[in-house]
Amino acid sequence: MYYLAHKMLTGCSAMREHPWALFFGIILAGCQGIITPGATHITQEEEVIIHPPTPAPGEPIIPVTAVPQPLRRLTHQQWLGAVHYTLQLPDIPDFDLRNFPSDQEDNFLFGNDPQALGVSPALFDTYRSRASAIADYIVSSAAHISSIINSNTITEATVQAAITTLGRRAYRRPLRDAEVTSFMNLYGTGMNNPGEDLSPEQSGLLLVVRALFESPYFLYLAIPEGDTEGPTKLDAHTLATRLSYFLWNEPPDATLRNAADTDQLRESAELDTQTSRMMADPRFQSVIYNFHNTALGGLGAFSTQAPDLYESAKNERLYFISDAVENDLSWKDILTSPHTFVNSTLAEIYGITGDFSENNFKKVLLPATERKGTLTHISFLGGVPHRPVPRGVWLSRMIGCNFIGSAVNADPVPASEPGESRRDIWEAYTEVEGSTCIACHRTKINSFGFAFESYDERGQHRTNYGPDFSDSPVNTIVQNILLDGQLHSAANAMELADQLAEAKSTHECYAKHLAEFALGRPETSLDEGLIQNLRLLSAEGRPIRELIRYIIQSNSFRIHQLDPEHKDI
Amino acid sequence: MNHSRRFFLRGVGGIALGLPFLEGLSPKHVYAQSIPKSPFAIFLRQANGPASKHFGFGVYKQHNEEKFWPKPSPNIFNNDFNLLEGFSARLTNKDYDSLGDNECTVQGRVFELLDAYLDQLMLISGVEYPIYPGEAGCGHGGNVVQALTGSWRRDPHSRCGTQLPRSESLDYLLQRTFAKEEDHLYLMAGKKNYLGECMSYGTNGIDLTAFVNPLVAYEQVVSAGGGMDGGSSGLNEEVRTRLLRREESINDFLKAQFDSLLRNAALSQDDRRRLLEHQERIRSIELEITNPSYACSDDPQRRALLEAHTPAGLSSPGLVIDGDLVLETARHHIDIAILAVLCGRNRAVTLQIDDGNAGTTRYSRPDGSWMENYHFVSHRVATHSSIITSDDNAMYWDHHEVDKHLARTYKYLLDGLREAGIEDDGIAVWFSEMGHGPFHAGHDIPYIVSGSLGGQLKTGHFVQLPQAYKHKQRYNGDARGVPPNHRLVLNTLGAALGLKEDDQVTPLRTFGDSGDPSNSDKPAGYLPELLGPTPLGADT
Known part of the structure; x- marks a missing residue:
């Protein structure tokens, strides 16, 4: 109350x-x-x-x-997961998932914008051919048929029971009586028009299975039901599906289904109980990692690094995020945490000594004078562009959601002069008083990037730039960070992390x-x-x-x- | 894995018997002066534009030497030359010093690789997108939607990378006009990362899915039922009747479900649109079931060849795509495209090489080493998020090597068309949605066209279009007063391919859609500089 x-x-x-x-x-x-x-x-x-x-x-x-x-079509991976979930047979093939027409890419940060998930002619053909393949897989094996209909004999009664069971899993809700009747009519059509080398019963079952996996109720998730355009509270099964795909990216399990069957799921307390239960499940770890990995810019820049560094960085982020969420940390904590997880590869770059191996990750304290928070992790520093301006753009966009347009018609970046640091060059290049560049660069880009100049492209800490820049010292002091409409200053990335965590x-x-x-x-x-x-x-x-x-x-x-x-x- | 083209196309003549394209199998002279009755177009797209400095445009003119466009004779191009006038120069492979007037040479340029085809090529330079520049940061997203559609994006407020055009692409229009719309063939070599497939669009500009895997594309081409059971035409009547009943019952079942779903008031307009499009596929299938037509026949050896190929973009979940593999996949796709037009299934095919910006594709240098990903190379940068360029001459030469890779791929297409005897029955167009140089400009969009379509199109020439902002009287009709934009190129090609206006008489001249209600930005008509001796769109 x-x-x-x-x-x-x-x-x-x-x-x-x-x-x-x-x-x-x-x-x-x-x-x-x-x-x-x-x-x-x-x-x-x-x-x-x-x-x-x-x-x-x-x-x-x-x-x-x-x-x-919005109405949401299954992604291809979800399609395969839903097939497995519906059939619940051992050793189900992947039905050539690799050769599905690719989903349309979109610019939505988390991908799979519903509007981009249409059904093209090629995908329709694929759905149809794969539904046929699934049906063939079932009816070509007596063992599979027995498993599906839970009997050694195909009769109308066993088929109807199978329709009820399979349909409930495929549609992620109980079938309506009329729907069961429609399936049984289909079964009858198959019986009366058998295919070559199939018995009438097999032919009937084949049609039922095909229709099940071509159905829009299978292919689209959580369709809200309503007879008006006004607000409609989701029914329990739609809510269960929505919840399950959000937290697990999978169909609801038996416990959640039961909560939906009794309609208890629509009660706040029960919904919260189910939420907490599902967040304790390992399936949630994968989903929450994917979210944070995307929100932190991904690991794309590791494409130019050694493959084992990519794998190590990926695991660093996976373990760190999982640990943080499991221990009820906040986003603020993640940005300022003194911890990370390392294997021997990462420990060497971090300069952390101890007993490490390649395959075992251990939770460690970051070097306190060099790093703080996930933005100083190798997984972040090596995962996004490393030059100061692109890195600044990345930080500004991903952490602050600032809109940064692209520079146009810029002259080439000049080569470094003796004694000139990389920061000097970029500063002189982008912060010319009176230029159009300075408005964004000084406060929304450069300050973010320059504060992180003490880390190289692998995320290794450094105090100077090396021979390409005359061993000039790294300067991480920034004085024009625009946060919440105010200009701030920071001595380095760690101070900036603190300020970001409060912004x-x-x-x-x-x-x-x-x-x-x-x-x-x-x-x-x-x-x-x-x-x-x-x-x-x-x-x-x-x-x-x-x-x-x-x-x-x-x-x-x-x-x-x-x-x-x-x-x- | 390399494979034999001759082997791939083997037997096509046999399966084409009785199909409208039969005449296409007879030997052709390169310069046949009768307009083909069933012309086709194969579009080959390169990402990021070529490495060109062109003739004095762009900030890069002070760097690098021109390696893309041919070098014109001194009477055309000298220190006093003004690009506003434009020119047309005969393509040759002569030494520069021996060029005659109004000639150009491809020596030392990318087109040297296409030496065997100079007589049938038209190299078009100086084309501009009508609406340029796009919003900052929308270069790729803004340009890809225009390339084959001549259309600006549907929603001017849509975000970068989410744009869709207002109308269909030329390849789709060709296919739906002259063949079966649902057989539209859109191929892609590479991984669907940034912007994914972004060249071919259906009616009202809906996005279409490209086949990344040549094997899947092949299965579509050789399947009469569009993914059905391989066609039903060989079945006896009783079996066929039973099959039809089964298919009809499934379709009726699904249609009833869609009808029920569509009655749901909680659906948005967009939800309905997607469901209706899905439902429409069922109707298409019904038509095919009841009216089985043709099939490019399946060949086990051809199939085995494709099964042995690991397509680029599907090979691994990794972050880097091997450019050599992309090109190998492209060659497989080209074979399928030729097969599809040869057996009459398709009148247009688009092959998109790489995704929006080829940001994960690393092409190889002649010494076998990998260059940086093509997007970096094209911008001369080391990050995707910057188009601030560095003065990296080495990357210019890498970019030139990419152009050569594409030229060889285009040659592979031309070789195949010649081998199949249909090189002048249609056109093969190598293009990019980007202009020259690191800024991915919306001007100097390159179009390389092979084929005259019975003399309607100019061949054997490098055509530098006039930069006609100041030449308002150059174009006839309502094209007057605008620069030579790509919509005019698309109209010219479309008209030569036999497309008509709504009156079914006038050759196509208003293709594309600017979205401008005043229509002031919607030029109609053709580019006279591209026309050959045969009247455009003449009835045969």
Whole structure:
């Protein structure tokens, strides 16, 4: 009930400041339960589990709205996972997944923007041919048939039971009676029109399996059901699917299915219980690593490094993020943590002595005078471009979500003169007073990059630039870091990490990334309330798992609402 | 793995019997002066533009020597030369000192590798995108959508890399006009990283999926049922009837599910669009099932050749793509493209080499070593995020080596068309969406065209188009007053290939879509500089 009190204070003031909120069908439980203009779906008052801090005085409170939840086609990897999950047979082949037409790439940071996941003619053909292959795989083996129908005899009764079981897994919800009937009609058609070298029963079963895997209910995830355009609270099975693909990138397991079957999952407490359970599962580690790896810029720049360094850096990030999340650290902690994980390769670069091997990673303290936080990890420093300006651009974009355009029509970078450091050259090149370059470079790019000049392209610490730059000393002092509209200074990357960890823009950016990842699409203006609350939680140092629990509890996750202007997102 | 082209195309004549393209198998003279009845176009795309300094454009004119475009004779190009006038020079491989007036030489230039084809080539320089420059940072994303569509992006506010064009690409228009739309063949050699496949677009500019794996593409080409059971035409009537009933029942089942889904009021317009497109595929399949048509026949030996190939982009999850492998995959795709046009299945094929910027492809130098990835090389930089260039002459020479790789690949295409006897039945176009030099400019877009289409297109010439901003009277009709933009090139090629305006009489002249309601940026018509002696779009 704290939630209601909280919303009494915040939600109603939001209404005063944003009268348009009603237009969006905003859910303001504290004011009068849940307001759903034109809809009767949402009337239940929810007990809210996590309470975001109140914004600073003067900052408007933006309500967390229901948002559009687009139809999402399975990615190819998810398709294979769903096939395995549905059939639950040992030694299932991958049905030539490698030769699926590639998904359209998009510019969405986390990939797989629903709008890019269409079904091209080639993909349709692939789905159809693979559905045939799956069906052939089933009916060509008596053992497979027995496993699927849970009997040694194919009868209408055993087939119907199989349809119910397989359909529930494939559609990620129980089949409706009419759907079972449709499948049985298909079975009958197959019986009456058998294929060559197949019995009527096999032919019937073959059609059923094909249809199951060509069905849009199999190929598209979490389709929200609704008979109006107003806000619609997700049904329990859609919510379970959404939750499971967010936290595990897999279909719901039996426990989650059961919670959906009883409809308990729609209760906040049960949803939170399931969330916590799933976050304790190893499958969550992989997902949360992928999120952070992307949010930190990936490991792409290791393409020019030795392959074993790439593998070591990947594991450093994997172990570090997993450990941080498991120990309930926050984004702020990650940016300032004194720890990392190393094997012998990384230990050598870090200059850490001890008993290390290539394959075992150990949690260690970073050299305190040289490093602090994940931005000083080899995985970050070697994973993104190493020259100061590109590195600065990367930091500014990924950590601060600053928009940095590309330079155009620039003259070539001059060669270094004796005694000139790399920083000197780039500074002179990009910070010419009166030039168009200086506006972005000085405050949004160079200061970020120069502070990290004490690390080379492998992420090794250095104090001078080496012979290419006359052994000139590295200077990491920066005085024009633009954070939250104010200029800051820092002596080095460690001080900058501290400042980033305290900056509102850093947490705003992290919140945006997390919201986009959870919602599976680029942000829209309707996400402002969610992002604001995530930012407040993050800035307060709340654990990452708590932020995730908050998202899952939020209206944005649990309620579907078409864009009020009917724009496509 | 190298393979024999002759082996790959073996037997094609046999399977083409009875198909409209039969006449294409008879020996052809290179300069046949009758317009082919079933012309085709194969587009070969290079990322990042060529390494060219051109004739005085760009900040790089003070560096490097020209290695791409031919060198014109002194009467054309001297110290007083003004590119605004343009020129047309006969292609030769002569010593520079022995060039006659209005000739040029390919000696020392990339096109030296295409010496055997100079008589049928037209090298087009000086083309500009109508809307340039794009927004800062949108160079690749902004240019790729225009290249074959002549269209600006659908949503001017869309983010870099997410753009889609407003209308279809020329290859798609050709295919849907003259052959089966659903058989559109879009091939890609390389890994679908940045921007993925980005050259070919369907009706209203929808994005299309390219085949990365030549084997999969081959299976599509030789499959009558478009992925079905290999076609049903050889079955006896009873078996065929049962098969049809089974297929119809599945299609009816799926259509009913789609109908039910589409009644869901909670779907957005975009959700509906994607579902409808998906549902449309079922309808296409229904048509094919009930009307099985042709098939390029499967050949076990051809198939085995492709099965032995590990396609670029699928070879490993690694961060680096071997450029040699990309080119090998491209050669396989070229064979399939020729097969597809030869057996009448396709009237247009697009082969995209590399993704948006080839940022993970590392091509090889003559000594076998790897250069940096092609995107770095083309910009002369060491990061993807910067287009600030370094004065790296070595990378210019690497870029030139990439151009040579592409020239050899294009030659492989021309060799194949010649071997199949169809080199003048269609055109083969080597192009890039980028202009010369490290800035990936939207001007000087290169088009290398092989084939005259019965004399409609000029051949054997290097055509430097006039930079006609100040020459408002040069073009007839409503093309007047604009620079020679690529939409005019696409209209010229499209008209020569037999495409018409909506009246089905007027040769194509308004292809493309600027999205400008005033239409002021939508020039129509042709480039007279590209035309041969046969009237464009003449009926035969």
